[in-house]
Amino acid sequence: MDAEWTAAAGANNVSVTSSLTVVGDKTSASLEQILAWDPEVIVCNEAGVDDTIRSDSRFVGVNAVINDRVYQIPVGVTRYGHPNSIETPLAIYWLAKVLYPEAFDYTIEEKIKDFYLTFFGYDADDETVAAIIGGDGIRTDKDKNK
Helix, strand or coil: CCCHHHHHCCCCCHHHHCCCEEECCEEECCHHHHHHHCCCCEEECCCCHHHHHHHCHHHCCCHHHHCCCEEECCECCCECCCCCCCCHHHHHHHHHHHHCHHHCCCCHHHHHHHHHHHHHCCCCCHHHHHHHHCCCCCCCCHHHHC
16 A cells, blocks of 8 residues: 555554455455544545545544544545655645644645646636545546546
8 A cells, every 4th residue: 555645744554554455446444444443533535435434323433533533635636645646745745734733834725726836837726725625626536427
């Protein structure tokens, strides 16, 4: 699993040392595994999984759910932090700010805007940046177009 970016952000990624379920190109943890980990933070990389975890009574005792620390990974041109993602540097900035908000004096919004302007020549507006942070992204989801 390509999770070096989580370590670079200061996270102790418990999924790196555990057996995960792999089906095709998708990797997931079972409910039992998540309950055993009892993570302080959960980062989801599929749209809607964060809402499902927060609303599913089976997760009610999980530390991350109790403390409202379940997050959807941002999606821009790619999902932040995924293998071969050009936006992995933004994933590091995003997760570091999520985990340690008081330790950094930047906003993820300004980092995203600077990155897209510098590397793509794209002047992202506030609405686009909010969509990226919310996991809606600026790309077309291949699964939605089938």
